[in-house]
Amino acid sequence: xxxxxxxxxxxxxxxxxxxxxxxxxxxxxxxxxxxxxxxxxxxxxxxxxxxxxxxxxxxxxxxxxxxxxxxxxxxxxxxxxxxxxxxxxxxxxxxxxxxxxxxxxxxxxxxxxxxxxxxxxxxxxxxxxxxxxxxxxxxxxxxxxxxxxxxxxxxxxxxxxxxxxxxxxxxxxxxxxxxxxxxxxxxxxx
Amino acid sequence: xxxxxxxxxxxxxxxxxxxxxxxxxxxxxxxxxxxxxxxxxxxxxxxxxxxxxxxxxxxxxxxxxxxxxxxxxxxxxxxxxxxxxxxxxxxxxxxxxxxxxxxxxxxxxxxxxxxxxxxxxxxxxxxxxxxxxxxxxxxxxxxxxxxxxxxxxxxxxxxxxxxxxxxxxxxxxxxxxxxxxxxxxxxxxxxxxxxxxxxxxxxxxxxxxxxxxxxxxxxxxxxxxxxxxxxxxxxxxxxxxxxxxxxxxxxxxxxxx
Numbered sequence: 001x002x003x004x005x006x007x008x009x010x011x012x013x014x015x016x017x018x019x020x021x022x023x024x025x026x027x028x029x030x031x032x033x034x035x036x037x038x039x040x041x042x043x044x045x046x047x048x049x050x051x052x053x054x055x056x057x058x059x060x061x062x063x064x065x066x067x068x069x070x071x072x073x074x075x076x077x078x079x080x081x082x083x084x085x086x087x088x089x090x091x092x093x094x095x096x097x098x099x100x101x102x103x104x105x106x107x108x109x110x111x112x113x114x115x116x117x118x119x120x121x122x123x124x125x126x127x128x129x130x131x132x133x134x135x136x137x138x139x140x141x142x143x144x145x146x147x148x149x150x151x152x153x154x155x156x157x158x159x160x161x162x163x164x165x166x167x168x169x170x171x172x173x174x175x176x177x178x179x180x181x182x183x184x185x186x187x188x189x190x
Numbered sequence: 191x192x193x194x195x196x197x198x199x200x201x202x203x204x205x206x207x208x209x210x211x212x213x214x215x216x217x218x219x220x221x222x223x224x225x226x227x228x229x230x231x232x233x234x235x236x237x238x239x240x241x242x243x244x245x246x247x248x249x250x251x252x253x254x255x256x257x258x259x260x261x262x263x264x265x266x267x268x269x270x271x272x273x274x275x276x277x278x279x280x281x282x283x284x285x286x287x288x289x290x291x292x293x294x295x296x297x298x299x300x301x302x303x304x305x306x307x308x309x310x311x312x313x314x315x316x317x318x319x320x321x322x323x324x325x326x327x328x329x330x331x332x333x334x335x336x337x338x339x340x341x342x343x344x345x346x347x348x349x350x351x352x353x354x355x356x357x358x359x360x361x362x363x364x365x366x367x368x369x370x371x372x373x374x375x376x377x378x379x380x381x382x383x384x385x386x387x388x389x390x391x392x393x394x395x396x397x398x399x400x401x402x403x404x405x406x407x408x409x410x411x412x413x414x415x416x417x418x419x420x421x422x423x424x425x426x427x428x429x430x431x432x433x434x435x436x437x438x439x440x441x442x443x444x445x446x447x
Contacts, residue, residue: 018216025212034200047203051211058219060320080318083350118198125195128404131420131428133363134316134350144195158319174366174420 006070013061021061025054028071031146032078038145039082041122043115049085053078066155075146076156079138128175136171139164257282259303263291265341272341278303278312281353297339298346304362306352307421309371311335313352315363321345355424364421368441372421376444379419381435384410391427398429407431 004012004020006027012020032053037046056077057070065073129137142153143164150168154161203211260280266273274295276288285301292299306315312335321344331338337351352363367374377390384400391398399422400410410431417432 018220021219022212022216025215026208029208029211030200030202033203037201038198043201043204047207047211051215054215055218063321080348083316083318115201118201121198124404128401129195131364131422133310133365138316140195170366173418175418 005068007065007068010061010065010070013058016061021054021058024057024070028074029054031071032074035075035078035141035146036082036085037118038122038125039078039141040085041119041126043119045085045089048089049078049081052081052089056081067152072146072148072152072156075142075148075152076158079142079156083134083138132171132174136167136174139167140171143168257284259283259285259288259301261288261291263288263295265295266338268338273338274341276337276339277335278337278351278353281311292339295341297341297343299339300346300348302348302350303353304350305355305359307361307364307367307372307424308354309365309369310352310363311354312337314349315352316350318348319343319345320347360423360426361421367419367421367427370443373424374419374427376441378441378444379416379429382416383412384414384416384429384431385412387416387429391429395425397426399426401428401430402432403430 004023006024009020009024013024029050033046033050036049036053037043040046040049053074057074060077063073067073129140132140138157139153142148142156143150148156150161150164154164157164202208258280259278259282261276261278264275266275274292274297276292278288281303283303285303289300304315306313312332314331314337317331337349339347350363355361365372368377368379369375373394373396374390377394379387379390382390388398400407410429411433414431414433415435416429418430420428422428
């Protein structure tokens with residue numbers, strides 16, 4: 001049996017089908033979780049932020065899905081949610097208290113030590129990026145971390161594709177480093 | 191660069207969490223009026239009540255802990271598109287009066303003022319929007335310290351606008367320090383030997399944090415050059431160094447040297 005596409009699922013979600021929303025969650029929770037982690041530097045906060053992204057997606061479920069995949073749109077929400085994430089977490093604390101799983105004993109399979117190393121490594125990257133304007137940082141994060149095309153990045157942020165290019169160029173020159181993007185992907189369309 | 195910016199591999203949620211998050215999420219969205227959407231309304235109501243309380247407190251003698259922000263909020267037309275032009279005249283933490291002016295003009299917008307470098311004061315540094323901005327907003331939202339909000343926008347929006355820093359405060363958003371109006375404009379710092387750069391920074395009252403790539407170093411090697419610079423506060427910058435001198439072009443905004 002063929003799996004439903006995101007577009008088909010989202011049509012069901014728009015009709016208040018929470019089970020279809022669960023399937024969307026199963027498909028895209030992992031990339032959103034990892035994107036949130038790279039934006040905030042904490043695996044624990046990334047879990048909460050991921051939940052907020054999906055809650056916000058549910059709240060906006062009546063938007064028409066233009067593309068075949070919902071993921072770039074979710075990345076756009078994740079960008080907004082993580083931009084000032086501590087404030088976001090404060091604002092959503094009440095919902096998060098209901099959403100957060102109880103504290104459980106860490107499982108050896110969760111690679112706790114490696115996760116701590118991840119947090120230190122991402123913390124260094126975030127420090128380096130903290131000195132470029134947030135609008136440029138958003139573009140950089142979507143292109144490099146979410147691997148979105150320029151067009152998908154433009155759609156996710158609601159800005160023209162030319163603005164994506166110029167912000168990425170400015171970020172590149174501010175960082176004084178070469179930002180490698182796959183030209184085929186970067187110039188492709190959604 | 192990819193490796194530097196992406197130092198970690200993707201991971202799964204910790205054991206069992208995906209299922210539990212999913213379970214809680216679906217339970218939450220299945221009862222919208224009782225939980226998620228209701229809590230948003232409650233939070234909004236509580237927020238407005240709190241804002242009113244703050245305004246009252248600001249008005250009380252002896253308690254100036256939350257200063258009010260103020261702005262001129264005017265409907266205008268630019269190239270046939272209707273905007274609400276917002277020009278901040280005071281940069282306090284309490285933006286409720288400005289938000290109330292925007293609500294009165296039909297825009298459901300909240301605003302945070304964040305410490306920013308000189309040329310970003312009054313400028314929009316980031317925003318969250320609940321609906322696409324459908325071309326009325328072309329990506330450059332401010333001009334000469336005036337914020338242009340599309341008057342026809344029907345969603346909710348949260349804006350972060352640059353404000354001057356308080357003493358000792360770091361920037362949340364900073365422009366290129368070599369740009370006109372910023373601390374190091376016309377200093378030709380990029381490509382400069384570090385010894386010379388140190389003098390320039392001292393003269394500008396800036397404390398450098400020296401780096402090679404993403405690594406902080408105690409002091410730069412004498413035979414290295416400035417590769418890039420970024421502002422972190424009115425008194426501090428991060429300076430990246432390299433062994434090769436960067437090729438630079440004269441800055442046309444600086445005139446003949």
